[in-house]
Amino acid sequence: METHLAIQRTFFNTQATKDISFRIAQLDKLNKLLKDNEQLLYDAIYKDFKKSEFDTYTSELSLIYHDIKDAKNNLKSWARNERKPTNIINWPASSYVQKDPLGVCLIIGAWNYPYQLSFAPAVAALAAGNTVILKPSELPLNTSNVMAKLVNGAFNPEIFKVVEGGVPETTELLAQNFDKIFFTGSTKVGKIVYQAAAKNLIPVTLELGGKSPAFITKDCNLKMTAKRLVWAKFLNAGQTCIAPDYVLVDKCIENEFLQAVTAEIEKEQFSFHNHNYVQIINNANFERLKAMIPDQKVFFGGETKASDRYIAPTILHNITFEDACMQEEIFGPILPVISYDNLDDAIVEVQKFPKALSAYVFTSSSSIRKKVFNTLSFGGGMVNDAVMHITNSNLPFGGVGNSGIGSYHGEAGFNCFSHRKSIIKKGTWLELPLKYFPHSSSRLKWIKRFLKL
Incomplete structure (x- = not known):
């Protein structure tokens, strides 16, 4: 080396x-x-x-x-x-x-x-x-x-x-x-x-990386939200540093959201044979992800096959911030869904995590967008989409904190x-004597006038 x-x-x-x-x-x-x-x-x-x-x-x-x-x-x-x-x-x-x-x-x-x-x-x-x-x-x-x-x-x-x-x-x-x-x-x-x-x-x-949240509000375009969110989450079988790690959805549309996401996953038919899905990278990560799936909280998916390092696109519901899947970055095809009654309370919970690489807000409300983005610290994000901000090379890409x-x-x-490298190129045709010796009170007065401090 x-x-x-x-x-x-x-x-x-x-x-x-x-x-x-x-x-x-x-x-x-x-x-x-x-x-x-x-x-x-x-x-x-x-x-x-x-x-x-x-x-x-x-x-x-x-x-x-x-x-x-x-x-x-x-x-x-x-x-x-x-x-x-x-x-x-x-x-x-x-x-x-x-x-x-x-x-x-x-x-x-x-x-x-x-x-x-x-x-x-x-x-x-x-x-x-x-x-x-x-x-x-x-x-x-x-x-x-x-x-x-x-x-x-x-x-x-x-x-x-x-x-x-x-x-x-x-x-x-x-x-x-x-x-x-x-x-x-x-x-x-x-x-x-x-x-x-x-x-x-x-x-x-x-x-x-980190646990990148996605906020789903009651005034979002639900069909488009489900389409874009499913693509972003299950691209590369969820093994994407800026993938939505978990979802926070307004409780009043939770059921509709779950149904819309499920329908979108079924429509996409993720599989190796369709060339739109990949394996988990190795056995260690496969076992780590499998342990994050509690059978009683699987809303959709949950199937695994160790010989193929395959984990189906999985939606978890009735999740709390204390569940195992919320204790580390998932980095796989598992999407926990947490419902909230009050957006401010949800934001407070997210702030308890280390600063995320990304954050996403699916909403038609400018006030909600501003509230989330002005309150949370994260690397970069999107409104009404996810992951695609990495494709705009006019934007700096990076994280903050953890x-x-x-x-x-x-x-x-x-x-x-x-x-x-900072450079100053000075001319030689003029030089004021103020900074040189001998020091005097009159020179100090002139220096204060120049600096105006």
Whole structure:
């Protein structure tokens, strides 16, 4: 691991990556590499957890292609120096902010969207002029293998290198003195990454998770709410960091809501055979999720099959905040439904959880929307939809508190991997003597006049 880092640092210090055309060339290479090998990528991820070509393209590859295109189209403007006003005590001068790449970056990807959550931050890092060591998750082994094969076969290891492995390899990587660490995964592991980075004062971005609530009010469009909520929750079999984790529904429409959601699930016919559903990633997660399903509280679904790592889309009702499914992030195809009589009381209960990565409100009331969004702290969210905010690269994506540190996507991603260096360029044709020795009461009076404090 020391060798990988040393090779990249030596190359970074040549200043080659600071050239915009060099960065665009790396993005072009990655774009072509992925497009030329799409079938390999589809085959690998299907072997890992039966993710279809349709879902792999729409929820992973298309987002990467968009990020590359967005970066190429905007890179010159993102990298341009930003002019800033100069205060009077520095006059005559001009001030600006210069965007510098941080250096050698470690990116640790996640297993649930193994391509998108590995390559999207890598695109941002390369666009910002950094070199990248990428450590994909080892859980989807075939996708990790194909990423290593493609990247290491096409890129100079001085610029972009994939390192495979599990906990020992990741631990060794975290012991190195990188210039930036970007991690996507659980809050538990995020804390380990943060502690490791602190030893060398390495800046980090942590994209984590949490229990993201969805509020359903009595004045919502119930049919559209059910359609969008079911898609967002059961996409990737619920293994999505920004999926609605649980629902809070106004008690006066609870029964209608449950029926509408059930009808939508039946209509979609989620299954591997229909290529619109995936397996639970491994046996450990399968058993963890199975234990969250109390038979007496299943409104719909609940079927499991260990040999296929299959858990049917499941709706739980009569749930309280004390139930087992409310004690941790679910990260699976289980949707607890909690009814409320008073929205303010429901918001208070949600505030007892750590800050979520996302929050959703299905309502036609602007006052309710404002109340929820102004009261709760969370990473990002939507009104009358869920999950789709991740597709807008004009919005920074990230968490707050336990759900993450920092953000990326679009220009926010470029800034995530850049240092904003402040510069003042002074003229030499004039210099006021006020700050120099000897100090005097008259000079102090003039300084106070200039500063107007």
